[in-house]
Amino acid sequence: MALKKYFPLIFCIFLLVSCQETKDELTLEFNEEITINDLLNKEEFKSLNIDEEYKNYINDYWDNNIELHKTGYKISEFLAESKFIEKKNNLETVDEAQSAASYALSGIKTVGAMTIDGLQLMALENDKKKIYASFSITKKEKADQFQKKIFDVLNKSSIKYPANKNVKEVDSLQNYKSFTNVIKNDSDLYDTLDELTNDVDDLFILGLEIRIKQNLNLELGSKENYKALTDYGNKIINSNGNYDVSTQSELLDNYFNLLCTVLKDIERIKQKKYAVPFEDWSESKKTNFKFILNDIEVKLKNDVFNFTL
Secondary structure (H helix, E strand, O other): HHHHHHHHHHHHHHHHHHHHHHOOOOOOOOOOOOOOHHOOOHHHHHHHHHOOHHHHHHHHHHHHHHHHHHHHHHOOHHHHHHHHHOOOHHHOOOOHHHHHHHHHHHHHHHHHHHHHHHHHHHHOOOOOOOOHHHOOOOHHHHHHHHHHHHHHHHHHHHOOOOOOOOHHHHHHHOOOOOHHHHOOHHHHHHHHHHHHHHHHHHHHHHHHHHHHHHHHHHHHOOOOOOOHHHHHHHHHOOOOOOOOOEEHHHHHHHHHHHHHHHHHHHHHHHHHHOOOHHHOOHHHHHOOOOOHHHHHHHHHHHHHHOOOO
């Protein structure tokens, strides 16, 4: 009887201890507020740091280059659809030809964004010439050194995804945005996959932002190799997104929570009961469907892996 009396209390203590044992908060040295102005604060760049005109220029240069890199992540759709354009002379039906034309047009927005960013960089180059005209030789050398440093940070932060073994060399542009007509003609399935792949684009942009912060932290003396980020991401991947994310950074929270969402959506899409059962789909539809999901999974693992610098 005595044991029964205290059973509720014992059970509550057990739950409390269990929750504490399974709580997995990511802790590491990661300053997400860091900017290139923190690099300018270093003694070696003192002459640049006190020059407000230069600081405005270099921050505009930095922001514009980041936007170019982000646009590059979203150009996957244009690249995927370019495959249809390359094969326009081999299209078998009028419908396919019309689809190829619409694919080409859909890429204009992305390419246009890159053109605008490119024009802004050209304008910034003119600003640079005007600013540099008043610099001493030593100050010019320091400015060139700093610009190269932040350019290197950005290039190290962007990653090239590995080739998917399921992609033939002749189809090197094929990726998770490569929706064939058989998928596009299924409006429900297409809308579902389109939403998923847009989330994947957003996830990779967040990954870029994280790596930029990582590399800036390293430039300012951080000793982290950030393997903890990769390990944490792999735990989430291995759980298919069923993970209670807890970090000390809003940026990391946003990335890992979106990673959970994407992984859960992949499983939901795989298990969904479609109006036409999966087993009744044509082989080409099954192949395209499986490829899209597989390509996402390959690139998710690579994105997480690349947090270890």
